[in-house]
Amino acid sequence: MEQTYSTWHLNPTGEAVMEDIHTPYWRHFINVILERNLSDCTVLDFGCSRGGFLRLLNGMLPFCKGVGIDIASDSIDEAGKSVGDQPLSYHVTGDPSRFGSMFDIAFSYEVIYLLQDLSEHARQMKEALRENGVYYAVTGCHTESPLWNRRKEVIANSSSTRVPSYSPDDYIDAFAANGFDVTLRRFGFNDFAPPPTNRKFHPGILDALTYSADEKILFRFSKN
Template identity: 45%
Template sequence: MNQPLTSEAPTISTWYIDPDAEDAMADGHAPIWRHLIGLVPEKDLSRAAVLDFGCNQGGFLRHLHALRPFHKALGVDIARQSVDKANALKGNLPIQYQTDTKLAGWDGEFDIAFSHEVIYLVEDIAGHAADMMRVLKSGGVYYAVTGCHTDNPLWPAWRKLVAERTNTVVQDRSVTDYARIFAEAGFQVSARKLEFDGFVPYAPGGWTPDYATALDYYTQTKIVFRLVKS
Protein backbone atom coordinates (compact mmCIF):
# COMPACT_ATOMS: atom_id res chain seq x y z
CA MET A 1 0.00 0.00 0.00
CA ASN A 2 1.27 3.50 -0.80
CA GLN A 3 2.52 5.45 2.20
CA PRO A 4 2.54 9.26 2.63
CA LEU A 5 5.84 10.95 3.44
CA THR A 6 5.39 12.63 6.82
CA SER A 7 7.57 13.23 9.85
CA GLU A 8 5.82 10.19 11.42
CA ALA A 9 5.63 8.02 8.30
CA PRO A 10 6.70 4.39 8.38
CA THR A 11 9.61 3.49 6.18
CA ILE A 12 9.28 2.05 2.69
CA SER A 13 11.68 -0.20 0.81
CA THR A 14 12.25 1.99 -2.26
CA TRP A 15 10.77 5.16 -3.74
CA TYR A 16 10.09 3.64 -7.13
CA ILE A 17 8.15 0.43 -7.62
CA ASP A 18 10.88 -0.47 -10.13
CA PRO A 19 14.04 -0.34 -7.97
CA ASP A 20 16.26 0.15 -11.04
CA ALA A 21 14.67 3.58 -11.47
CA GLU A 22 16.45 4.80 -8.32
CA ASP A 23 19.84 4.96 -10.04
CA ALA A 24 18.36 6.68 -13.08
CA MET A 25 16.75 9.32 -10.87
CA ALA A 26 20.07 10.14 -9.19
CA ASP A 27 21.82 10.46 -12.56
CA GLY A 28 19.09 12.74 -13.88
CA HIS A 29 19.15 15.01 -10.84
CA ALA A 30 22.91 15.53 -10.72
CA PRO A 31 23.05 18.52 -13.14
CA ILE A 32 20.13 20.12 -11.28
CA TRP A 33 21.91 19.67 -7.96
CA ARG A 34 25.04 21.34 -9.30
CA HIS A 35 23.00 24.24 -10.66
CA LEU A 36 21.19 24.62 -7.31
CA ILE A 37 24.47 24.64 -5.40
CA GLY A 38 25.68 27.40 -7.69
CA LEU A 39 22.61 29.50 -6.85
CA VAL A 40 23.03 29.27 -3.08
CA PRO A 41 24.71 32.42 -1.69
CA GLU A 42 26.17 30.56 1.29
CA LYS A 43 29.58 29.91 -0.24
CA ASP A 44 31.64 28.82 2.77
CA LEU A 45 30.15 25.78 4.48
CA SER A 46 33.39 24.66 6.13
CA ARG A 47 31.89 25.14 9.61
CA ALA A 48 28.31 24.34 8.67
CA ALA A 49 26.02 21.49 9.64
CA VAL A 50 23.87 20.53 6.65
CA LEU A 51 20.57 18.64 6.42
CA ASP A 52 19.23 16.93 3.30
CA PHE A 53 15.58 16.04 3.80
CA GLY A 54 14.59 13.26 1.42
CA CYS A 55 18.17 12.32 0.60
CA ASN A 56 17.41 9.17 -1.42
CA GLN A 57 20.80 7.55 -2.21
CA GLY A 58 22.80 10.47 -0.83
CA GLY A 59 23.95 11.95 -4.11
CA PHE A 60 23.15 15.56 -3.30
CA LEU A 61 25.31 15.68 -0.19
CA ARG A 62 28.20 14.02 -2.03
CA HIS A 63 27.93 16.67 -4.77
CA LEU A 64 27.66 19.46 -2.21
CA HIS A 65 30.74 18.33 -0.30
CA ALA A 66 32.76 18.12 -3.52
CA LEU A 67 31.83 21.69 -4.47
CA ARG A 68 31.48 23.33 -1.05
CA PRO A 69 32.97 21.15 1.71
CA PHE A 70 30.93 21.22 4.91
CA HIS A 71 31.73 20.37 8.52
CA LYS A 72 29.10 17.64 8.87
CA ALA A 73 25.79 16.57 7.38
CA LEU A 74 22.72 14.44 7.94
CA GLY A 75 20.59 12.91 5.20
CA VAL A 76 17.17 11.48 6.03
CA ASP A 77 14.83 9.42 3.89
CA ILE A 78 12.01 6.94 4.48
CA ALA A 79 13.30 4.54 1.80
CA ARG A 80 15.38 1.90 3.58
CA GLN A 81 17.30 0.60 0.55
CA SER A 82 18.14 4.14 -0.51
CA VAL A 83 19.58 4.97 2.91
CA ASP A 84 21.58 1.73 2.91
CA LYS A 85 23.08 2.64 -0.46
CA ALA A 86 23.78 6.21 0.69
CA ASN A 87 25.75 4.88 3.64
CA ALA A 88 27.63 2.45 1.39
CA LEU A 89 28.62 5.23 -1.01
CA LYS A 90 29.62 7.97 1.43
CA GLY A 91 33.15 6.70 2.03
CA ASN A 92 34.96 8.88 4.55
CA LEU A 93 32.75 11.92 4.09
CA PRO A 94 31.39 13.51 7.31
CA ILE A 95 27.83 12.43 6.55
CA GLN A 96 25.30 10.40 8.50
CA TYR A 97 22.22 8.89 6.87
CA GLN A 98 19.09 7.64 8.62
CA THR A 99 15.47 6.68 7.98
CA ASP A 100 14.14 8.59 10.99
CA THR A 101 12.51 11.61 9.34
CA LYS A 102 11.11 12.81 12.67
CA LEU A 103 14.54 14.38 13.32
CA ALA A 104 14.22 13.73 17.03
CA GLY A 105 17.28 14.93 18.93
CA TRP A 106 18.42 17.34 16.23
CA ASP A 107 16.89 20.55 17.62
CA GLY A 108 18.83 23.69 16.66
CA GLU A 109 21.51 21.61 14.94
CA PHE A 110 21.63 22.76 11.31
CA ASP A 111 22.91 25.90 9.61
CA ILE A 112 21.47 25.04 6.20
CA ALA A 113 18.99 22.48 4.86
CA PHE A 114 17.91 21.29 1.44
CA SER A 115 15.16 19.23 -0.13
CA HIS A 116 14.77 18.50 -3.83
CA GLU A 117 11.40 17.30 -5.15
CA VAL A 118 10.28 16.08 -1.74
CA ILE A 119 7.83 18.59 -0.23
CA TYR A 120 5.06 17.65 -2.67
CA LEU A 121 5.01 14.20 -1.04
CA VAL A 122 4.81 15.45 2.54
CA GLU A 123 1.28 14.86 3.80
CA ASP A 124 1.52 17.17 6.82
CA ILE A 125 3.40 20.09 5.27
CA ALA A 126 2.66 22.35 8.25
CA GLY A 127 4.20 19.73 10.52
CA HIS A 128 7.21 19.50 8.22
CA ALA A 129 7.62 23.28 8.30
CA ALA A 130 7.50 23.21 12.10
CA ASP A 131 10.10 20.41 12.19
CA MET A 132 12.44 22.33 9.92
CA MET A 133 12.03 25.45 12.04
CA ARG A 134 12.88 23.37 15.11
CA VAL A 135 16.06 21.78 13.76
CA LEU A 136 17.55 24.89 12.16
CA LYS A 137 19.73 27.27 14.11
CA SER A 138 18.65 30.90 14.44
CA GLY A 139 19.36 32.45 11.06
CA GLY A 140 19.43 29.03 9.40
CA VAL A 141 18.19 28.62 5.86
CA TYR A 142 16.11 25.91 4.20
CA TYR A 143 16.18 25.60 0.39
CA ALA A 144 13.18 23.59 -0.80
CA VAL A 145 12.98 22.90 -4.53
CA THR A 146 9.95 21.60 -6.37
CA GLY A 147 8.32 21.70 -9.77
CA CYS A 148 5.54 19.40 -8.58
CA HIS A 149 2.82 21.91 -7.77
CA THR A 150 -0.62 22.68 -9.10
CA ASP A 151 0.67 25.72 -11.03
CA ASN A 152 2.61 23.30 -13.23
CA PRO A 153 0.47 22.61 -16.33
CA LEU A 154 1.83 19.05 -16.37
CA TRP A 155 0.63 18.33 -12.84
CA PRO A 156 -2.65 16.48 -13.65
CA ALA A 157 -0.71 13.95 -15.75
CA TRP A 158 2.26 13.83 -13.36
CA ARG A 159 0.29 13.13 -10.22
CA LYS A 160 -1.13 10.05 -11.96
CA LEU A 161 2.36 8.90 -13.01
CA VAL A 162 3.77 9.41 -9.52
CA ALA A 163 0.97 7.31 -8.07
CA GLU A 164 1.57 4.56 -10.64
CA ARG A 165 5.38 4.47 -10.52
CA THR A 166 6.24 5.13 -6.87
CA ASN A 167 5.47 3.88 -3.38
CA THR A 168 4.33 7.32 -2.24
CA VAL A 169 1.19 9.45 -2.07
CA VAL A 170 1.19 12.83 -3.83
CA GLN A 171 -0.28 16.03 -2.44
CA ASP A 172 -1.94 18.87 -4.37
CA ARG A 173 -0.53 22.28 -3.43
CA SER A 174 0.17 25.50 -5.28
CA VAL A 175 3.29 27.65 -5.05
CA THR A 176 1.23 30.09 -2.96
CA ASP A 177 0.13 27.28 -0.63
CA TYR A 178 3.77 26.45 0.14
CA ALA A 179 4.69 30.09 0.69
CA ARG A 180 1.75 30.62 3.04
CA ILE A 181 2.35 27.47 5.10
CA PHE A 182 6.06 28.13 5.60
CA ALA A 183 5.34 31.76 6.48
CA GLU A 184 2.78 30.64 9.05
CA ALA A 185 5.47 28.42 10.59
CA GLY A 186 7.61 31.52 11.16
CA PHE A 187 9.94 31.45 8.16
CA GLN A 188 10.89 34.49 6.14
CA VAL A 189 9.82 33.25 2.71
CA SER A 190 11.29 34.16 -0.65
CA ALA A 191 11.59 32.21 -3.87
CA ARG A 192 12.88 32.20 -7.41
CA LYS A 193 12.59 30.05 -10.50
CA LEU A 194 15.35 27.47 -10.76
CA GLU A 195 16.13 28.72 -14.29
CA PHE A 196 18.41 25.79 -15.06
CA ASP A 197 21.03 27.09 -17.49
CA GLY A 198 22.58 23.83 -18.59
CA PHE A 199 21.77 21.61 -21.53
CA VAL A 200 18.68 19.45 -21.01
CA PRO A 201 19.14 15.94 -22.47
CA TYR A 202 16.62 14.71 -24.98
CA ALA A 203 14.94 11.75 -23.26
CA PRO A 204 11.85 10.51 -25.14
CA GLY A 205 9.39 8.57 -23.06
CA GLY A 206 10.20 10.50 -19.89
CA TRP A 207 7.97 12.69 -17.75
CA THR A 208 7.26 15.38 -20.34
CA PRO A 209 5.15 14.90 -23.47
CA ASP A 210 7.67 16.61 -25.77
CA TYR A 211 11.12 18.17 -25.71
CA ALA A 212 9.92 21.79 -25.74
CA THR A 213 7.93 21.13 -22.58
CA ALA A 214 10.98 19.64 -20.89
CA LEU A 215 12.98 22.79 -21.64
CA ASP A 216 10.21 24.98 -20.22
CA TYR A 217 9.91 22.84 -17.11
CA TYR A 218 13.56 23.11 -16.07
CA THR A 219 13.79 26.82 -16.82
CA GLN A 220 10.36 28.14 -15.82
CA THR A 221 8.37 25.71 -13.66
CA LYS A 222 10.75 24.46 -10.95
CA ILE A 223 10.74 26.78 -7.92
CA VAL A 224 13.46 27.28 -5.29
CA PHE A 225 12.06 28.43 -1.95
CA ARG A 226 14.52 30.20 0.39
CA LEU A 227 13.15 29.86 3.92
CA VAL A 228 15.01 31.69 6.68
CA LYS A 229 14.57 31.09 10.38
CA SER A 230 14.70 34.60 11.78
Protein backbone atom coordinates in the same frame (compact mmCIF):
# COMPACT_ATOMS: atom_id res chain seq x y z
CA MET B 1 9.15 13.23 -9.38
CA GLU B 2 11.78 12.53 -11.99
CA GLN B 3 13.06 9.18 -13.06
CA THR B 4 16.24 8.16 -11.27
CA TYR B 5 18.94 6.33 -13.15
CA SER B 6 22.62 6.70 -13.96
CA THR B 7 24.35 7.71 -17.13
CA TRP B 8 27.95 7.71 -18.31
CA HIS B 9 29.95 10.88 -18.85
CA LEU B 10 33.58 11.88 -19.22
CA ASN B 11 35.21 13.58 -16.27
CA PRO B 12 37.86 16.32 -16.77
CA THR B 13 40.62 13.72 -17.11
CA GLY B 14 38.77 11.91 -19.89
CA GLU B 15 37.81 8.94 -17.71
CA ALA B 16 34.33 7.50 -18.21
CA VAL B 17 32.38 7.57 -14.94
CA MET B 18 28.76 6.94 -14.01
CA GLU B 19 26.71 9.94 -12.89
CA ASP B 20 23.23 10.18 -11.38
CA ILE B 21 20.70 11.66 -13.80
CA HIS B 22 19.94 14.39 -11.24
CA THR B 23 23.54 15.60 -11.00
CA PRO B 24 23.30 18.46 -13.55
CA TYR B 25 20.25 19.81 -11.69
CA TRP B 26 21.87 19.38 -8.28
CA ARG B 27 24.96 21.20 -9.55
CA HIS B 28 22.80 24.10 -10.71
CA PHE B 29 20.99 24.07 -7.34
CA ILE B 30 24.29 24.39 -5.50
CA ASN B 31 25.52 27.13 -7.84
CA VAL B 32 22.52 29.41 -7.23
CA ILE B 33 22.25 29.32 -3.43
CA LEU B 34 23.36 32.50 -1.69
CA GLU B 35 25.69 30.87 0.84
CA ARG B 36 29.11 30.26 -0.71
CA ASN B 37 31.15 29.23 2.34
CA LEU B 38 29.82 26.21 4.24
CA SER B 39 33.10 25.25 5.90
CA ASP B 40 31.70 25.75 9.42
CA CYS B 41 28.19 24.51 8.62
CA THR B 42 26.25 21.40 9.52
CA VAL B 43 24.08 20.50 6.54
CA LEU B 44 20.87 18.48 6.19
CA ASP B 45 19.58 16.78 3.04
CA PHE B 46 15.90 15.97 3.58
CA GLY B 47 14.79 13.06 1.40
CA CYS B 48 18.38 12.22 0.51
CA SER B 49 17.68 8.93 -1.34
CA ARG B 50 21.08 7.37 -2.11
CA GLY B 51 23.07 10.33 -0.84
CA GLY B 52 24.37 11.78 -4.10
CA PHE B 53 23.42 15.38 -3.39
CA LEU B 54 25.47 15.66 -0.20
CA ARG B 55 28.49 14.06 -1.82
CA LEU B 56 28.30 16.55 -4.69
CA LEU B 57 27.73 19.48 -2.34
CA ASN B 58 30.73 18.55 -0.21
CA GLY B 59 32.87 18.42 -3.34
CA MET B 60 31.74 21.86 -4.49
CA LEU B 61 31.24 23.68 -1.18
CA PRO B 62 32.93 21.63 1.55
CA PHE B 63 31.09 21.61 4.86
CA CYS B 64 31.81 20.59 8.44
CA LYS B 65 29.20 17.83 8.72
CA GLY B 66 26.44 16.49 6.49
CA VAL B 67 23.38 14.46 7.49
CA GLY B 68 21.01 12.81 5.04
CA ILE B 69 17.60 11.46 6.02
CA ASP B 70 15.06 9.41 4.10
CA ILE B 71 12.25 7.01 4.97
CA ALA B 72 13.51 4.43 2.44
CA SER B 73 15.87 2.10 4.31
CA ASP B 74 17.23 0.53 1.11
CA SER B 75 18.30 3.95 -0.16
CA ILE B 76 19.92 4.82 3.16
CA ASP B 77 21.84 1.53 3.08
CA GLU B 78 23.16 2.42 -0.38
CA ALA B 79 24.05 5.94 0.73
CA GLY B 80 26.04 4.58 3.66
CA LYS B 81 28.19 2.45 1.38
CA SER B 82 29.53 5.55 -0.38
CA VAL B 83 30.51 7.65 2.65
CA GLY B 84 34.21 6.84 2.60
CA ASP B 85 36.16 9.50 4.51
CA GLN B 86 33.59 12.24 3.90
CA PRO B 87 31.92 13.91 6.95
CA LEU B 88 28.58 12.28 6.17
CA SER B 89 25.99 10.17 7.96
CA TYR B 90 22.64 8.84 6.77
CA HIS B 91 19.57 7.93 8.81
CA VAL B 92 16.17 6.33 8.24
CA THR B 93 13.68 8.96 9.37
CA GLY B 94 11.36 11.59 7.98
CA ASP B 95 11.62 13.88 11.01
CA PRO B 96 14.56 16.31 10.94
CA SER B 97 13.70 17.63 14.40
CA ARG B 98 14.88 14.40 16.04
CA PHE B 99 18.45 15.76 15.79
CA GLY B 100 17.64 18.94 17.71
CA SER B 101 18.58 22.41 16.47
CA MET B 102 21.86 21.41 14.87
CA PHE B 103 21.62 22.43 11.21
CA ASP B 104 22.82 25.68 9.69
CA ILE B 105 21.43 24.94 6.24
CA ALA B 106 19.06 22.33 4.83
CA PHE B 107 18.11 21.19 1.35
CA SER B 108 15.46 19.13 -0.36
CA TYR B 109 15.08 18.43 -4.06
CA GLU B 110 11.70 17.32 -5.44
CA VAL B 111 10.57 15.88 -2.12
CA ILE B 112 8.23 18.26 -0.29
CA TYR B 113 5.39 17.87 -2.79
CA LEU B 114 4.84 14.33 -1.48
CA LEU B 115 4.50 15.34 2.16
CA GLN B 116 1.04 14.88 3.60
CA ASP B 117 1.30 17.77 6.08
CA LEU B 118 3.33 20.79 4.97
CA SER B 119 2.71 22.67 8.21
CA GLU B 120 4.12 19.82 10.29
CA HIS B 121 7.15 19.63 8.02
CA ALA B 122 7.72 23.36 8.44
CA ARG B 123 7.43 23.00 12.22
CA GLN B 124 9.94 20.13 12.28
CA MET B 125 12.34 22.00 10.03
CA LYS B 126 12.17 25.06 12.26
CA GLU B 127 13.12 22.90 15.24
CA ALA B 128 15.98 21.34 13.27
CA LEU B 129 17.56 24.63 12.18
CA ARG B 130 19.79 26.81 14.28
CA GLU B 131 19.05 30.51 14.72
CA ASN B 132 19.12 32.22 11.31
CA GLY B 133 19.25 28.79 9.62
CA VAL B 134 18.07 28.44 6.03
CA TYR B 135 16.13 25.73 4.22
CA TYR B 136 16.23 25.54 0.41
CA ALA B 137 13.54 23.41 -1.24
CA VAL B 138 13.03 22.79 -4.95
CA THR B 139 9.88 21.44 -6.57
CA GLY B 140 8.08 21.75 -9.88
CA CYS B 141 5.13 19.73 -8.60
CA HIS B 142 2.43 22.30 -7.98
CA THR B 143 -0.89 23.37 -9.40
CA GLU B 144 0.55 26.20 -11.50
CA SER B 145 2.58 23.74 -13.57
CA PRO B 146 0.52 23.34 -16.79
CA LEU B 147 0.96 19.56 -16.95
CA TRP B 148 0.56 18.95 -13.22
CA ASN B 149 -2.61 16.86 -13.46
CA ARG B 150 -0.95 14.56 -15.97
CA ARG B 151 2.26 14.39 -13.95
CA LYS B 152 0.36 13.79 -10.73
CA GLU B 153 -1.23 10.71 -12.27
CA VAL B 154 2.18 9.40 -13.36
CA ILE B 155 3.57 9.95 -9.87
CA ALA B 156 0.56 8.39 -8.18
CA ASN B 157 0.93 5.23 -10.27
CA SER B 158 4.44 4.70 -8.87
CA SER B 159 3.81 5.91 -5.31
CA SER B 160 2.45 4.01 -2.34
CA THR B 161 1.12 7.21 -0.73
CA ARG B 162 -1.48 9.78 -1.69
CA VAL B 163 -0.09 12.52 -3.92
CA PRO B 164 -1.33 15.94 -2.75
CA SER B 165 -1.98 18.88 -5.06
CA TYR B 166 -0.24 21.89 -3.54
CA SER B 167 -0.18 25.37 -5.01
CA PRO B 168 2.91 27.56 -4.65
CA ASP B 169 0.93 29.55 -2.08
CA ASP B 170 0.42 26.40 -0.01
CA TYR B 171 4.19 25.99 0.33
CA ILE B 172 4.63 29.68 1.12
CA ASP B 173 1.80 29.82 3.67
CA ALA B 174 2.88 26.69 5.55
CA PHE B 175 6.36 28.08 6.21
CA ALA B 176 5.28 31.68 6.80
CA ALA B 177 2.78 30.47 9.41
CA ASN B 178 5.63 28.71 11.21
CA GLY B 179 7.76 31.82 11.46
CA PHE B 180 9.95 31.62 8.36
CA ASP B 181 10.81 34.48 6.05
CA VAL B 182 9.98 33.18 2.58
CA THR B 183 11.57 34.17 -0.71
CA LEU B 184 11.52 32.29 -3.99
CA ARG B 185 12.72 32.25 -7.59
CA ARG B 186 12.43 30.15 -10.71
CA PHE B 187 14.86 27.25 -10.52
CA GLY B 188 16.13 28.50 -13.88
CA PHE B 189 18.11 25.47 -15.02
CA ASN B 190 19.94 26.43 -18.25
CA ASP B 191 22.73 23.88 -18.59
CA PHE B 192 23.10 20.71 -20.66
CA ALA B 193 21.34 17.55 -19.47
CA PRO B 194 20.33 14.23 -21.02
CA PRO B 195 16.98 14.23 -22.87
CA PRO B 196 14.03 12.91 -20.84
CA THR B 197 13.32 9.19 -20.96
CA ASN B 198 9.98 9.29 -19.16
CA ARG B 199 7.69 10.67 -21.84
CA LYS B 200 4.64 10.22 -19.64
CA PHE B 201 6.05 12.86 -17.30
CA HIS B 202 7.60 15.01 -20.05
CA PRO B 203 5.58 14.39 -23.24
CA GLY B 204 7.91 16.54 -25.35
CA ILE B 205 11.44 17.86 -25.24
CA LEU B 206 10.28 21.44 -24.70
CA ASP B 207 8.09 20.25 -21.81
CA ALA B 208 11.22 18.94 -20.08
CA LEU B 209 13.17 22.15 -20.75
CA THR B 210 10.33 24.38 -19.59
CA TYR B 211 9.79 22.30 -16.47
CA SER B 212 13.37 22.65 -15.26
CA ALA B 213 13.80 26.27 -16.32
CA ASP B 214 10.46 27.87 -15.51
CA GLU B 215 8.07 25.59 -13.64
CA LYS B 216 10.39 24.39 -10.89
CA ILE B 217 10.44 26.80 -7.95
CA LEU B 218 13.37 27.27 -5.60
CA PHE B 219 12.08 28.32 -2.18
CA ARG B 220 14.34 29.88 0.45
CA PHE B 221 12.87 29.53 3.93
CA SER B 222 14.85 31.55 6.48
CA LYS B 223 14.32 30.92 10.18
CA ASN B 224 13.63 34.12 12.10
